[in-house]
Amino acid sequence: MQDSSPRTPIIAPSLLSCDFTRIGDEIRAIESEGADWLHVDVMDGHFVPNMTFGPPLVQAMKSVATRPLDVHLMVSNPIAYASNYVDAGAQVLTYHWEAMGSGTVRGAKLANKAFRDAGAPMVGVSINPNTPVEPLEAILDEVDLVLIMSVFPGFGGQRFMEHTLSKTRWLREQGFRGIVEMDGGLNAETLPLCAAAGADAFVAGSAIFGAADRRGTIESFRRAAVEAMKEPISGSGTVR
């Protein structure tokens, strides 16, 4: 079954690539330049080999943000921190499938319930590039968003992994009506492929924060996504 409802692109710049010495100014600026969501990569130095934003820093982001904070927990024990990040202001709170009982339906169901109980307005689940998407079928009715990682999480500036597009297509083929977000290596070339495959939320760090014209880049990403979304979901397009 295909979902034929109209989709609206959500452009979510990843704050991992902003200037941390001016994070409040960066948030105000990127919002005025067209960001729909602010993507916040939380890393614990255990689930991924990098460390970033704790709840107090996310709370500080929230104090200046007017757009939703899209918080991606790349942590080994997401349930333990869910209420901290909800209280800090996460609008979308996403955990990793692999972090829950080594990627089990039972583990994911526990996380979904814990995140709802913590008051998360939207609950998301994410999978790494080498994790199959099909087992998520058992929990698709419990989540608002699936985040398909198109790079291995931990660092910005990596190359897009094209095989991940098939997971996005698969989710739409199941009739998943929630948000499909893709993250990692998105740019003018790869973002339209994600949109054509069925994604509607697009995380980009280096391609936006590294651009000379950030407003123009966000606008062009949005236009490209809208164009790609007009076509039926397809598998066409390759990354050179």
Ligand SMILES: O=C(CO)[C@@H](O)[C@H](O)COP(=O)(O)O
């Ligand atoms: O989650 C991550 C990295 O772990 C991403 O959100 C990156 O921050 C995306 O950066 P680019 O690949 O767009 O530079």
